[in-house]
Amino acid sequence: xxxxxxxxxxxxxxxxxxxxxxxxxxxxxxxxxxxxxxxxxxxxxxxxxxxxxxxxxxxxxxxxxxxxxxxxxxxxxxxxxxxxxxxxxxxxxxxxxxxxxxxxxxxxxxxxx
Amino acid sequence: xxxxxxxxxxxxxxxxxxxxxxxxxxxxxxxxxxxxxxxxxxxxxxxxxxxxxxxxxxxxxxxxxxxxxxxxxxxxxxxxxxxxxxxxxxxxxxxxxxxxxxxxxxxxxxxx
Numbered sequence: 001x002x003x004x005x006x007x008x009x010x011x012x013x014x015x016x017x018x019x020x021x022x023x024x025x026x027x028x029x030x031x032x033x034x035x036x037x038x039x040x041x042x043x044x045x046x047x048x049x050x051x052x053x054x055x056x057x058x059x060x061x062x063x064x065x066x067x068x069x070x071x072x073x074x075x076x077x078x079x080x081x082x083x084x085x086x087x088x089x090x091x092x093x094x095x096x097x098x099x100x101x102x103x104x105x106x107x108x109x110x111x112x113x
Numbered sequence: 114x115x116x117x118x119x120x121x122x123x124x125x126x127x128x129x130x131x132x133x134x135x136x137x138x139x140x141x142x143x144x145x146x147x148x149x150x151x152x153x154x155x156x157x158x159x160x161x162x163x164x165x166x167x168x169x170x171x172x173x174x175x176x177x178x179x180x181x182x183x184x185x186x187x188x189x190x191x192x193x194x195x196x197x198x199x200x201x202x203x204x205x206x207x208x209x210x211x212x213x214x215x216x217x218x219x220x221x222x223x224x225x
Contacts, residue, residue: 004156042119043157045214045215091156091157101147101159102159102213104149104157106154106155106156107154
């Protein structure tokens with residue numbers, strides 16, 4: 001079956017522009033997570049959606065970052081007024097409710113010039 | 114405040130020998146631990162896990178050991194193969210709404 005997909009795979013943008021990153025989770029997975037990995041660093045939790053519950057936004061680094069999820073499907077992560085320190089690989093993962101195994105997408109590499 | 118720590122950023126091992134990757138955690142509420150493996154330009158993939166009620170879990174060449182009193186776990190790969198070269202993330206989770214916390218990763222190089 002299809003895994004988690006993310007688009008675009010690569011995004012180069014200029015400082016100050018807005019970007020939208022998309023994640024398509026595995027069908028039926030109610031939990032969806034966004035992480036980022038900056039160069040040489042580990043996975044940094046950003047936001048977590050679980051069904052219709054209010055999302056856990058505790059990992060979002062600033063108010064320039066926001067994410068939406070349509071029901072239990074697609075999610076978009078939006079970064080407004082991008083900064084060079086936003087350059088990273090943004091990873092999306094999904095899982096079944098209360099399933100501790102997360103299935104990761106291939107990531108979107110964001111480069112802010 | 115790093116709740117999950119992987120203090121070795123990299124490890125180099127000869128093919129056929131044992132690779133030991135270490136992980137320490139601080140939160141005693143964690144009750145489930147996982148290892149993920151990540152190749153370049155790919156997302157992490159689940160490798161092996163262990164529940165806090167166990168102290169060892171084995172799957173083929175991969176064994177995870179948990180020492181709850183020391184809040185320490187380790188992943189043993191034996192024998193190591195060049196295809197094992199990747200970044201290994203330790204992760205911890207728990208019941209009660211705990212989200213999974215990942216360590217910074219250890220890059221393993223297995224030399225032929």
